[in-house]
Amino acid sequence: MHTSFSLLLILSFVVSLVALAAMVWAITRGHFFGGKKAALSIFEEGETDVLDDPASVYSTRTHQFDAVRAGIDKSGRSVVLVFLSVAMFFLLVGSLYGLLSSFKLHLPDWLSQYEFLTFGRARTVHLNLVNYGWLSVASLAVVLWVIPRVFRTPLRRPRMALWGGLIWTLGLIAGALAISLGWSDGVEWLEIPWQISVFLVVGVLFVAWPVIETATHREVEHVYVSAWYFLAALLWFPLLYFIAKIPGLHFGVEQATLNWWFAHNVLGLWVTPMGIATAYYLIPKIIGKPIFSYNLSVLGFWSLALFYSQVGIHHLVGGPIPTWLVTLSIVHSIMMFVPVIAVAINQHGLMLKNMWAFKQSYTLRFIWLGALMYTLSSFQGSLEALRSINTITHFTHFTVAHAHLGAYGFISLIMMGAFYYILPHLFGRAWPKPGLIKLHFWLVVVGITIYVVFLSVGGWLQGVELLNPATSFETITRNIKPYLEWRSLGGSLMTLGHFVFAYHFLIMLKQPKAHTRGGE
Template identity: 30%
Template sequence: MTEGNRNVVRLAFSSALVWLIFGVFIGAWESIIYAHPEIMYSLPIRLRPFVEFGKLRQIHVNSLAFAWLSIGFIGILLAIVPKLTNTALEKPRLAVAAIWSWNLAIIIGVIALDMGKTRAREYASLIWPSDALMILSFILLNIVVWKTLIKRKEKTLHVSLWYLAGSIVWMPLIIILGKGLWLDFFTNPFFGVFDNVANWFLGHNILGLWFTTLGIGASYFIITQMTENPIYNHKLSIIGFWSLVLCYPAVGAHHTLAGPVPVWLMAEATVFSVLMVIPVTSALWNIHRTIGSKWDLFFKEPSFAFLTTGLFFYFLVSLQGSFQAMRFVSQYLHFSQWVPAHAMLALGGGFTFICIAAIYYFAPEIFNGAWYSRRLQSLHFIFSLIGIVGIFLGLTVAGLIQGADWQNTNAGMHWIDATVRAVHPHMVVLAISGVLFGTAQIIFVINYVMSMRINAVSRVRLPKEVTLHA
């Protein structure tokens, strides 16, 4: 890795980890509010408007999805492309500008959300200055990546490059189409049912054609490097790629199965959601066979443990998504805590674990040395695993209880009994697990900072004995 490339990746990883701590801190506070909402009354009156749940939820989602994961995966993308092209990263200064532009977009977005300035749309709440800065970042990233690909010395395009290069082309188009920026850049041009359909086109394609493609692309590269095995089947990897591109853009409308949308759109979304089994199983079976007999790495390398666990979560959440896209399941669970559990397993489990694995794998190159503590890495994995499983189970069980209570029309239950009081014990589980997961990420960042510090000191330290010659 050249010095210019190293500086770019270091900036991306460091920025991402700042946003990770910020996001999990907000998430832990939200989980405490879930369990004990009365805690808000213990805060000073002037502070309460800035830490109320409605604002914090939007900040939490955007800081983790569009800051931690997005910037982290951009760093991973910029680390992998030069290796697979056997070419130094073109225009690294533009890459630095893209990362700073993205950071500024999130800073402006978070401040605006806390002031009540929002588009009020799920996964699309950031206001127009943030949109403009993100699109600028994508323009710069495309220049950097595609110039590097054009000048590559390696003629064969590794499947990871298919996934990674496709991601930075699709994502700005998804933002422009999903937010209607070509119609009105400053306000939301959609309304009613059109707004709902466009919103979930955006929301789901962010998962499928941004996080999924970046995560699978990174996984293919890291697995082949760590196991020193070639990809099991190149044709299977291409099938997984193109079936993902074909199926995923059409699944967003399964969030509108209980709404006033055309029946054909409901049917189309359900069918393509079930067909998502094809790209998921293609990629994961290929990766599983590529690993072969090297599963002993799970207990030797933290990056391998995080990566394979993240891929397992991705497999589980994908099957769950195909299942809950069926109309009879959606009608039972869609407005309950089951859906946040599903999202947390995808973003907080699957893609966060993959992103962490990649940082563990690439960081020694930007440190120019080893990680500070293997013990902290082990604690990070254990606490993260227990934390995310606790979050997922707490919300999932709460969602099942809510769905059952809402279906029980003869019980005569008041909505607060069916929705809030019935799930309170599981919100306590959520709070404990959220704090544990946040603690795990603090351990991660401490290890990262100490590794940077120690390796920086070792590079500038003079020899103890210096002999002078006349």
């Protein structure tokens, strides 16, 4: 038995190496070779070397709201707007549920008479709404807006995408209600009953179809890097979710491995590619310069697909599953340094050479800070998979802090930046109160900093104490409580920031038309 598993591991390595070699070969033979010309494909003439941020007073673009692409944006305009509004709604409700759960952790008798708000349900509704509601729907909005732009052709079948969004949204609301009322499939990240999750699969396919159809009608030779991630993610998610939700097939520890195969892939192969791709489009666009090394982005993409897809079992280190499986996921977690560094060189390399833009644009601050948090949370995540560190952080609030550094510090900040960039282009007018963008930025940045710092420290101490046979559970519980209270403070600031964001969004929607689209 031992031999066969060793062989399995070796095989896995060989396959990985062969894939890497194939990739290197493809690059040297020029199959992947895009170079600077490909990196510049997102710019029109005259767009380089000037700041493009409609929310910034420094932006001096003559055709400030993209008259060039007005025709391309037009077809998807209303569907993008609907998706953005839905995402905003889920952000608000989702963060209120998060805040409620956070307070309940240190005030266990608060509102405890209401069964539908009990911690175990409120926390789960929070996770489902922010992941499948806020992050996913905001990502889909960005996909529907960026894809036509990088392919230089209007969005095909916008009504189908709209239906997809509607089906997805109704499914998610039904799922959240089901969980609140005590109907849950009981598996983390997969709580929504399978009868309802069918809606989510159908919904995302309804969005994927128009995107793929738009891709086939593209009017550029090259497929820009953001589109690789978007297209792959739109394929990965329905597959993952469908396999994970097949009823009656999974049970026992096999289901546990499936559980974390899914749960980490929904981050690694769904929201992460969305975040990376958004940054790959918006950072160069705002600065007006192409990314650092376009060829490196190819390595980043394929290594992400290969390594990220196999890290999930690091959630079960030290658990009742075979050793080889745990080791496999630890190895891949460490290999994640490859794609993360590739993306980091590309995005931060460009940014660090253009820090002037960081000072001038709050939109860019959101996006680049998000990209920076991707690097940070990924490094942290890789290290957390190591047995020596995992033995401390596993089962503790450290993991929760890490999850928020990734899902919030990275993806949410990037999506917020995307809102600030996209909406002025959709409406052809500037944000009414730029001061609110600043306020929003500082509230959420201070909030998430408090959240992550305190919860990480508290979680680490909790982990050390859990390993010590001499420490009683009473001591552990008493010691973690102050850190949970700090987390509530951080969460409150973040939620407040979201309301500022939503208010600004609302007055942007209601503002009378100041410019006609493409008229400048």
